[in-house]
Amino acid sequence: QKEVEQNSGPLSVPEGAIASLNCTYSDRGSQSFFWYRQYSGKSPELIMFIYSNGDKEDGRFTAQLNKASQYVSLLIRDSQPSDSATYLCAVNVISNSGYALNFGKGTSLLVTP
C-alpha cells in the first residue's frame, strides 16, 4: 500500500496566525494532490487541489507541492476559529481499472480565539 503520511496533531494556532499543514507521500508516480477539510461529524469537503510543482493560492489557502521531495503542504493565512477541523491530504493512485485517491489519516487543527 502506497503511503500518505500526516502528523495527526492537534495543531494549535492562535486566531490570525498562519497554520501550516504537511503531508508526505511514497509513490513517486503520483501526479495529483488534494486537500480536504472535515468538520467533526461531517463529510470531507474538497478545498484545494494542485498538480504542478510550486504554489497555488485560493483566498486564504495556499497549497505547495514539491515532487522531488514528495511533499505537499497547505497554508491557511489569517486562521479563524471556523477553520478548526481535520485536514485530509489525498494523493492519486493509478491502477489497471482507473484512478482512485489514497488518503492520509488527517491533521487536526485547532484555532484558538
Next chain:
Amino acid sequence: NAGVTQTPKFQVLKTGQSMTLQCAQDMNHNSMYWYRQDPGMGLRLIYYSASEGTTDKGEVPNGYNVSRLNKREFSLRLESAAPSQTSVYFCASGKTSLEQYFGPGTRLTVT
C-alpha cells in the same frame, strides 16, 4: 442540485444481517466510490467504479459487494454484517476520477 445523497443516515444491524447502502449523484459524474472511516484509520477505499458498468476493489473490499446500477447510482451491500464493519460509510463521486465530492455519510453499528 443535491450533489451526492446517501441513505440511510443511520443504521443498527445485528451480526449476520444484511443490508444495502444506497448512493446517488446528480452531477453527471462518471466515477463513484465507497469509503469507510474509522477512528485512527482515516478514509479507506472499499470499492470504486470508474465508469458505468465497471467496478473495482479498493483497499478493504472483503465482506462487501457493490453494484453500479446506472450512471447516477452506486450501492454497497453487506451480505452478513460483522461487528468489524461498524463504521461511517461515505460515498463519493468525481468527474475526472480525481476531484471527489462526498455524500453526508451513513453511520452503521453492528452489534
